[in-house]
Amino acid sequence: MDLFDTLPGLNLRVSEISPMLSSMWQASADDKRDVAATGRASQLNLVVHFGGQASAEEGLGIFNTAISFAQSYPCRIIVLCPVVSVKGADSIDAKLFSLCYVGADQRALCACEAVILGYLHQDAVHLEDLISLWLENDLPVYHWFHNVSAEALKRDVLPLLHGCRRVLFDSAVEDPALKTIRWPEPQSIADLTRSHLLPVRQSLGQFLAGYPPWQLIAGLKKVVVAYAPGHLAEAESLIDWQQKTLLHCGAKEEGVAAVVFGYEPLRVGADTSIEVRWVYADDKYLSWSFCEKRTSVHITANLGTGKVDLAQQLQLLSPEQALAEALFFAN
Amino acid sequence: MQSHDTDRHPFLQGLSRHRGVPPTVIVIFGASGDLTARKLVPAIYNLGLDNLLPSDFYLIGFGRKAIQDEAFREMTQTDVQKYSRRPLHPEFWEHLSEKVLYHTGDYDQVEAYKALGERIDVIEKNLGRDIQLLFYISTPPTVFKPILENLGASGLAARHAGTALASKIIIEKPFGRDLDSAKGLNQVLRQQFQESQVFRIDHYLGKETVQDLLVQRFSNSIFEPIWNFRYVDCIQITVAEELGVGTRGGYYDQSGALRDMIQNHTMQLLSLVAMEPPVSLSPEDIRDEKVKLLKAIQPVDLRPEGGDVIRAHYTEGLVSGERVPGYTQEQGIPADSFTETYAAIRLFINNWRWQGVPIYLRSGKRMPRRVSEIAVQFKQPPGALFSDTARFDLAPNTMVMQIQPDEGTTLLINSKIPGLETRTQPVKMHFRYSTTFGSNTPEAYERLILDAMGGDGTLFIRGDETETSWGIFTPILDFWQSGGRRGLETYASGSWGPVAADRLLWERKHEWRRPGP
Ligand SMILES: NC(=O)c1ccc[n+]([C@@H]2O[C@H](COP(=O)([O-])OP(=O)(O)OC[C@H]3O[C@@H](n4cnc5c(N)ncnc54)[C@H](OP(=O)(O)O)[C@@H]3O)[C@@H](O)[C@H]2O)c1
Numbered sequence: 026m027d028l029f030d031t032l033p034g035l036n037l038r039v040s041e042i043s044p045m046l047s048s049m050w051q052a053s054a055d056d057k058r059d060v061a062a063t064g065r066a067s068q069l070n071l072v073v074h075f076g077g078q079a080s081a082e083e084g085l086g087i088f089n090t091a092i093s094f095a096q097s098y099p100c101r102i103i104v105l106c107p108v109v110s111v112k113g114a115d116s117i118d119a120k121l122f123s124l125c126y127v128g129a130d131q132r133a134l135c136a137c138e139a140v141i142l143g144y145l146h147q148d149a150v151h152l153e154d155l156i157s158l159w160l161e162n163d164l165p166v167y168h169w170f171h172n173v174s175a176e177a178l179k180r181d182v183l184p185l186l187h188g189c190r191r192v193l194f195d196s197a198v199e200d201p202a203l204k205t206i207r208w209p210e211p212q213s214i215a216d217l218t219r220s221h222l223l224p225v226r227q228s229l230g231q232f233l234a235g236y237p238p239w240q241l242i243a244g245l246k247k248v249v250v251a252y253a254p255g256h257l258a259e260a261e262s263l264i265d266w267q268q269k270t271l272l273h274c275g276a277k278e279e280g281v282a283a284v285v286f287g288y289e290p291l292r293v294g295a296d297t298s299i300e301v302r303w304v305y306a307d308d309k310y311l312s313w314s315f316c317e318k319r320t321s322v323h324i325t326a327n328l329g330t331g332k333v334d335l336a337q338q339l340q341l342l343s344p345e346q347a348l349a350e351a352l353f354f355a356n
Numbered sequence: 357m358q359s360h361d362t363d364r365h366p367f368l369q370g371l372s373r374h375r376g377v378p379p380t381v382i383v384i385f386g387a388s389g390d391l392t393a394r395k396l397v398p399a400i401y402n403l404g405l406d407n408l409l410p411s412d413f414y415l416i417g418f419g420r421k422a423i424q425d426e427a428f429r430e431m432t433q434t435d436v437q438k439y440s441r442r443p444l445h446p447e448f449w450e451h452l453s454e455k456v457l458y459h460t461g462d463y464d465q466v467e468a469y470k471a472l473g474e475r476i477d478v479i480e481k482n483l484g485r486d487i488q489l490l491f492y493i494s495t496p497p498t499v500f501k502p503i504l505e506n507l508g509a510s511g512l513a514a515r516h517a518g519t520a521l522a523s524k525i526i527i528e529k530p531f532g533r534d535l536d537s538a539k540g541l542n543q544v545l546r547q548q549f550q551e552s553q554v555f556r557i558d559h560y561l562g563k564e565t566v567q568d569l570l571v572q573r574f575s576n577s578i579f580e581p582i583w584n585f586r587y588v589d590c591i592q593i594t595v596a597e598e599l600g601v602g603t604r605g606g607y608y609d610q611s612g613a614l615r616d617m618i619q620n621h622t623m624q625l626l627s628l629v630a631m632e633p634p635v636s637l638s639p640e641d642i643r644d645e646k647v648k649l650l651k652a653i654q655p656v657d658l659r660p661e662g663g664d665v666i667r668a669h670y671t672e673g674l675v676s677g678e679r680v681p682g683y684t685q686e687q688g689i690p691a692d693s694f695t696e697t698y699a700a701i702r703l704f705i706n707n708w709r710w711q712g713v714p715i716y717l718r719s720g721k722r723m724p725r726r727v728s729e730i731a732v733q734f735k736q737p738p739g740a741l742f743s744d745t746a747r748f749d750l751a752p753n754t755m756v757m758q759i760q761p762d763e764g765t766t767l768l769i770n771s772k773i774p775g776l777e778t779r780t781q782p783v784k785m786h787f788r789y790s791t792t793f794g795s796n797t798p799e800a801y802e803r804l805i806l807d808a809m810g811g812d813g814t815l816f817i818r819g820d821e822t823e824t825s826w827g828i829f830t831p832i833l834d835f836w837q838s839g840g841r842r843g844l845e846t847y848a849s850g851s852w853g854p855v856a857a858d859r860l861l862w863e864r865k866h867e868w869r870r871p872g873p
């Protein structure tokens with residue numbers, strides 16, 4: 026079973042999608058009111074692109090994240106799945122998913138729909154026009170890639186990105202070659218892994234902001250992020266962030282551009298997920314460690330004004346929170 | 357839209373204009389055709405259901421085929437069952453269909469018209485009072501002329517002339533195929549009818565949103581002050597069809613997008629959205645303003661490079677996921693045809709209000725979806741506060757009036773995304789007719805037939821409007837004709853048109869809209 030088959034939804038023909046979208050929330054067959062329009066609050070569009078390599082399990086996870094996100098930020102979701110053969114009567118297979126969601130309080134009542142398309146590689150050129158049928162025009166369009174090879178992205182998807190507000194991917198799963206792509210609007214690229222780490226950056230940032238920048242960089246020799254299995258992309262993202270931030274602290278001017286930045290696996294048996302260590306030429310140091318299981322952070326440091334030993338609670342963002350963060354607040 | 361009541365019969369004063377229509381016989385020429393079946397008969401039936409037909413009402417179909425009254429009644433009953441917005445109400449239909457007749461005759465034989473006159477005399481005699489005639493010409497344009505001439509020769513056109521019951525005539529587009537033929541048609545019409553008796557129909561004008569344009573513009577104080585070159589960046593009018601030429605290829609190939617759509621529908625929309633406020637809501641005052649607007653349109657620049665017009669026809673592609681053939685592979689289309697199925701035009705209006713504001717019009721077949729809309733895009737405010745585009749996603753305020761399929765208006769404004777930080781994105785404020793007022797609103801043809809019966813020409817096109825509009829487009833058509841295939845672009849079926857059309861907008865940093873749901 027390929028990914029298209031795994032995703033939930035009602036199989037229908039492409040031409041049936043629009044009529045179905047406008048009639049699906051009617052109370053009865055005689056109810057001619059356009060209920061979808063009354064209740065429709067969609068104020069943005071989310072287009073999810075799966076690559077040929079995306080597994081059914083990953084795909085389902087991402088789909089569920091998108092649906093959870095839509096419960097807080099009503100949006101039109103379109104999911105694009107490459108398939109090796111189409112099964113329906115058209116050149117493109119289609120499904121429509123809809124969900125009515127009732128939250129804990131009366132106000133949290135919402136409905137969301139997702140249009141899912143299964144297309145052959147050679148029909149990718151038609152997708153831009155086809156999805157314009159369901160995108161809420163004038164409103165921001167966000168694209169989310171999952172496991173799309175750099176080659177497929179360049180070939181099929183770049184034309185779709187013109188004018189879009191944000192392009193999302195997760196460096197934890199993507200083809201490293203994505204980094205070499207010349208994006209039409211580079212400022213619109215956002216990495217989900219980075220957004221997911223927002224609480225980590227906040228914890229470290231708040232602590233370090235208690236020291237003057239010059240004090241942080243004076244004598245700094247090495248910055249290391251150690252990571253548990255499965256957290257490499259997060260380590261890379263954290264290194265990248267620290268490198269950029271330290272430059273802002275004046276590392277270049279102070280002649281300490283020679284600080285070594287690196288990451289390494291955590292020792293076997295460690296119960297932490299990520300650790301950040303700063304090594305100085307003198308007796309200053311920073312050790313920040315996060316245990317995902319216990320949702321706790323432990324900071325020990327001496328950054329020139331005496332020893333500190335701190336414990337904090339910290340929870341990484343859920344996938345849908347990370348999605349919202351990446352879409353709206355990433356830059 | 358007429359408002360003065362004092363010239364009416366005392367028993368009609370206080371009643372809506374639409375509820376005092378005089379006794380009428382509607383004669384449809386070409387009554388065995390497609391338009392009669394899909395639009396006219398259902399419209400008349402629904403007017404009847406709403407008690408809007410006069411108590412003495414007759415429908416007479418006219419055509420060459422020998423059809424008996426009873427057979428025509430059956431045909432019209434099927435039309436109602438198939439195409440009416442409301443189901444057939446058997447008792448009401450029985451009552452109405454008694455007054456449905458058919459008259460067989462050749463369009464170019466005056467005897468047929470005289471015989472028709474005799475049947476009408478009988479109806480009048482039985483009624484014991486005068487009755488007005490409303491002719492509806494629903495034939496291909498090739499027979500407009502003989503019909504008009506024979507209405508004159510038979511005396512039908514002149515019945516009750518000079519009274520409120522004077523004969524009236526509705527004609528369907530095309531009102532000519534260029535300036536000369538439009539003038540010719542007007543001349544034939546004027547030989548038999550006064551302009552006040554002529555109702556040139558453009559069904560777009562019967563749509564609620566189109567009528568609402570005047571209300572929105574002139575009854576709200578917030579729009580009119582900004583409806584000008586100081587605040588408006590551009591106006592885009594789109595009339596897109598999903599269908600290709602289908603079985604009407606032969607007809608379409610003689611016509612093309614400019615004649616079939618732009619010259620009439622889009623220009624009607626443009627004149628209503630851009631005209632000056634009329635001094636009253638009377639038909640003549642409104643139509644005077646429309647003509648003034650059309651007269652202010654600058655001649656278009658025809659140069660293939662950097663000019664104001666683009667034409668194209670569709671090639672094979674995917675529409676709603678289905679593979680469809682290209683234009684020249686359609687039935688009845690010659691392989692070397694250069695008829696455009698898409699046209700895009702940039703216009704400028706040379707008056708105080710619209711100086712320098714580009715107006716973009718486009719219409720095409722085999723586009724991704726059927727949609728007609730007017731979008732008025734406003735200029736961006738000075739960017740001092742929100743100029744950081746990485747943090748602030750701002751769109752130009754745009755007011756979109758959607759004419760079909762879902763009639764309504766949307767206003768695009770910028771708003772803060774909920775959260776601690778100030779981030780922005782555009783959001784829409786929607787008003788939809790179907791959700792606010794229910795979806796079972798009358799069809800355009802209902803309103804238009806009723807207005808014509810009542811003699812109100814507000815929502816019809818006046819003769820000088822057609823000529824002024826053809827005056828704008830005839831040079832383009834001549835230029836295309838002389839150029840053959842030169843400059844003819846192509847676009848894949850299911851796309852929003854040729855890439856070349858983007859150039860018209862890029863030059864001023866605009867982009868075509870993608871009309872969504
Ligand atoms: N169909 C639409 O949706 C539509 C929309 C907008 C405007 N219009 C306009 O409305 C008018 C009628 O449209 P329609 O689609 O109903 O046309 P149609 O079906 O092609 O023709 C209507 C009738 O006219 C008669 N006729 C056809 N060809 C003729 C010819 N060459 N010479 C003499 N009579 C002929 C036929 O009746 P008999 O053989 O019984 O005489 C036919 O049933 C046209 O002017 C068209 O441009 C149509």
